[in-house]
Amino acid sequence: MNWGFFLGISKEREHQFDKKLFPDSSTITKRPHQFSNKRVFFLSSRVHPGETPAAFVFLGFLDFILKMDDPRARLLRDLYIFKLIPILNPDGVQRGHYRTDQFGVNLNRMYLDPDFEKHPSIYAAKSLIAYHHINNCTSPRPLLSIYDVFKDINPPEQTQNLNDSQIEVRIKLREWKKKIFLMIIY
Secondary structure, eight states, rough: OOGGGGTEEEEEEEEOOTTTTSSOOOTTTOOOEESSEEEEEEEOSSSSTTEEEEHHHHHHHHHHTSSOOOOOOOEEEEEEEEEEOOOOHHHHHHHSSOOOOSSSGGGGGGGGSTTTTTTTTHHHHHHHHHHHHTTOOSSSSSSOOOHHHHHOOOGGGGGGSHHHHHHHHHHHHHHHHHHHHHHOOO
16 A cells, blocks of 8 residues: 555554444454544534435535545545545435434434444444544643543443442533533534
């Protein structure tokens, strides 16, 4: 592979940040390469299956950003890492629903606390955004960790020997940090 072609690419791979999403197996495709000094641009469409124009906007963007002879597209590829999800609600699209998934849930209302089993695409998208927000932060010290974004993930060293009041304070702090996280990404 010609490594010089991809501006800022390193031979190191992104970390496995969520064991639920990326099982540790040698048969699974390797994680993507890391890039230095690049921000991440996240684009998704069709969380509501009936919003078919979003699919055309997505495809138009994809067509543009992949053009090799367009200097604007080349500049954007040099400056950003693109993480693209064409359909966030494939089950709802397949079933012809307008706003809901296969269980009748409006996935747009699940971003605050997605469940891996019930809302896997939203859980994965939020995990991806949180991972890149934390690890590709341009400030010296990120405000949040992955443990602040998801309630069911706790650092192993911090879950032992907590009394009820410490747990309650930690839950309130996590909710406050979630609100800050949402303000930052919107």
